[in-house]
Amino acid sequence: MRVSALVLCMMAGLAGLGLIGGACATEGQTEGQVESTPKSITQSEQTQEEELPQDVTWTTVEDEDGTFSISVPSEWETNIDIEELSTANPGLVELGIVPFLTSIDTETGSNLLILMDAQYMFADEPIDVEAYIQFQIEDLKQKPGMSGLSAHAVTIDGIKGTQIRSTQVQQGVEFKGQMNILIGNEDDPGMLCGYIALIVQGVYGFTDTDAQLSVLEKAMQSLRILPTASGGIEC
Numbered sequence: 001m002r003v004s005a006l007v008l009c010m011m012a013g014l015a016g017l018g019l020i021g022g023a024c025a026t027e028g029q030t031e032g033q034v035e036s037t038p039k040s041i042t043q044s045e046q047t048q049e050e051e052l053p054q055d056v057t058w059t060t061v062e063d064e065d066g067t068f069s070i071s072v073p074s075e076w077e078t079n080i081d082i083e084e085l086s087t088a089n090p091g092l093v094e095l096g097i098v099p100f101l102t103s104i105d106t107e108t109g110s111n112l113l114i115l116m117d118a119q120y121m122f123a124d125e126p127i128d129v130e131a132y133i134q135f136q137i138e139d140l141k142q143k144p145g146m147s148g149l150s151a152h153a154v155t156i157d158g159i160k161g162t163q164i165r166s167t168q169v170q171q172g173v174e175f176k177g178q179m180n181i182l183i184g185n186e187d188d189p190g191m192l193c194g195y196i197a198l199i200v201q202g203v204y205g206f207t208d209t210d211a212q213l214s215v216l217e218k219a220m221q222s223l224r225i226l227p228t229a230s231g232g233i234e235c
Helices: 003-015 043-048 082-088 090-094 129-141 189-194 209-221
Strands: 058-062 068-073 077-079 097-104 111-117 146-156 159-170 173-182 197-204
Touching (some): 068 097, 068 209, 082 097, 090 097, 111 209, 129 146, 129 159, 146 173, 173 209
Antiparallel strands (some): 077 097, 097 111, 146 159, 159 173
């Protein structure tokens, strides 16, 4: 199942925005070219996340099932109603994709999306991480106007994942984004023992891109898996 394609459809439907399923262009890479080995995000990139506009205020929200918390700008329009999001996007649910959150800056168009890919929850084996990531990258490469694809190692709340970055042009407008794909280890009950993938995507690039990127990175890094996420299961 192509998560990137669903991300595009879902956000376009909810936000009325042209979406990009991925992230920002990387210097020295050509269109459709992706590094085979994810690069670790450097300390300077981590530090940049703290350099936020002074007038940004933050609100920490938790999803209704007690799976995660995340901090988002208070003025953004945030929806964590799983039933409402699922009703608006029944095709996601049919494919085992649970929409957890959308958060949108109505002034700039920057937005966040959190999905849980649960289609492997009852599989015989945990998700093959390498194959899963490569599948998403290959699908993104087929999107019209997509370029600058790159994969980077990222750690969120102690969970090692992959961040896919890309740039997309639609109707002459350039959008950039970052998609964090988090798949837990087989001994991590909070991530259901490696049988689910949590996808956190941020899209920006409309105006004042440096400030937008800084805010989105701060929000994406703030994701925390709650103690109640495991539902009491053991790996």
